[in-house]
Amino acid sequence: MPRLGYSYAFLDPGAKRELRRSLLKAVALPGYQVAYASREMPIARGWGTGALQVTLSLVGPEDVVKVIDQGADDSVNAANLRRFIASMSGARTTWDTLEATLIQSRHRIPEERLRPHQILILQVPIPEPLRHVEPSEPRARELHALADYSALWVGLFEETRRFRRSLKGAAYPVMVHGRYVMDPSPIPRWDVPKLHQAPHLTLLAAGREKRLYAVPPHTEVRPLAFQDVPFQVERVRARCRRTGVGHLFLNAIPGEGGLEHELSDTSVLEKLRAGRALGETYYDLEGRFYRDDVPV
């Protein structure tokens, strides 16, 4: 049962209507940042309030909600958000990626492939990919309007000349549908190819910065890269100390004899430890990506 004394799923109907309209606009303009009012939420600003508003504007009693933080369902902030969503909406919660209908995530895309009925909601700290080269919001908006991304290309070129690669780790900029450059939120490069031609809808929300944007299903998402210096994902040559898996994204954990590693995705970790079957994953055992039209 949803909590009494508050509007269903916390937000008042006016706020929900505004959010849904903004989301529709975001879906219609892939990668374009839609400004919205962004209400205060009862968790600290900058801790996922934007994605939380989106989740609450979409959730219904039939939904199954999963919340992860850096891949983990048991992280304290994820647990707090999940508890809040459940208490305000009456929706069921889960750790299982395959079972979820709504997945709110901070900085990871699950390893098991998402399907058309699932919606991924990514928390975004800085939605503006041009922020580092153009701190002014009106000027950045103009550059987007003109599709003028030369400052990003020059930066990438300079890094490539000096270091033979991009120094950008998480939050690697991508070109969406050949039109807007988008910050995919600080997901590792490992997760970036998962957005390309994905069958599911991805919504990205920045509460503090008051911007929403989207990658609709089956959209071209290309990391910014030069033809002769292709984009590459992180390759952690190690195995999970609890499951022995080596082909999925691993967290580094300082141990006695140096770095140890553990699976970042708790849904996968739990299933492997319980001896249950995994869903199809984006990367296979040899580390090959499931599509061959994106560089990894």
Added chain:
Amino acid sequence: MSYVTARGGEEAIRAAEALYRSLLGRLTPAFHEQLEARLPYLLDRLMGEGGVWAPRLAALALAQTGGDLYEGVLLLRAYRTTLPRLSPALALSREELCLLRRISAAFKAIPEGQVLGPTLDYSQRLLRLEALYRAEAPPPPPEAARPAPERYPSVSGWLRRKGLLQAPREAAEGLPDLTTEPLRFPAPRPLALQALARADTGGLLALGYSGMRAYNAHYHPTVSELGLGYAEVRLPHPVRGGAFAIGEVRLSFAEVVAPAQPGEPYRLGFAATLGWNEVKVIAAALLELEMQREEPHPARSQEFVLLHTDPVEASGFALHYKLPHYVTFLSNLLAHQGQPEEVEDA
């Protein structure tokens, strides 16, 4: 089949909150009443930044967070946003305010006089140590020789009638509401004033002071009027038409003036906020004045000031740095240090 979701994380959260609350002790209605009666300036700051007039809720927010102002403001804002917005109140002119204190630094005497009202400005700031050991009743204020006027004329209104002040820039037709629409730049003046009204007192002070002290020191604005008082909140009656009052709020405002081009009327900077908070409205009015310049100092541009002084956004983002960042940290580390196979391939 779903996983049991109450595990380590949730238990840890509950235990941490229980510890926090046990250190604060019991919350009682009597304590909240005391806070409301005895710490009005603190509550005013909270309500101003929270953008909501609710002294009892502000007292509760303060008690519930042990006096952590940023947490308290967040509680108020997060509660406020769930309330229905029934109707915008009717606009009030400066001359409709009921003021307890109004002073002008521009003129020795102003129509209806300088009114000091309740203030410590001209007193010695000495700790009254005796009060540590025995109760101390405040001295009764002296009887007024004659009743104070109900309304005071506006100093800037007088300046404007004399042709010394520029005309108001934007009419307040169809007021936008900062709580239901995002701030975009260049922001219309009503939204900028709303953002200043809810801004962090300390943040406005720091930015305002940087201009006062050094970075805009080539001219010295003057406070033409500073006021503390009460504003009656009036709404249009939904059925019978006309207006009716639903109560009053404490309010403060500042108007500052500065020269424009030689021979031209002066420019006006304005700020107002819920509650009595003089340092905030003075800093905000100076910033509002400087934002109007052709090319303000970067730290006084509208975008810089308004985006970086929201207490909920700034404090929330500062605190987010303590959230786990191990995936992003590793990803950035690998990108920076490079991995052997990546470097070879490149």
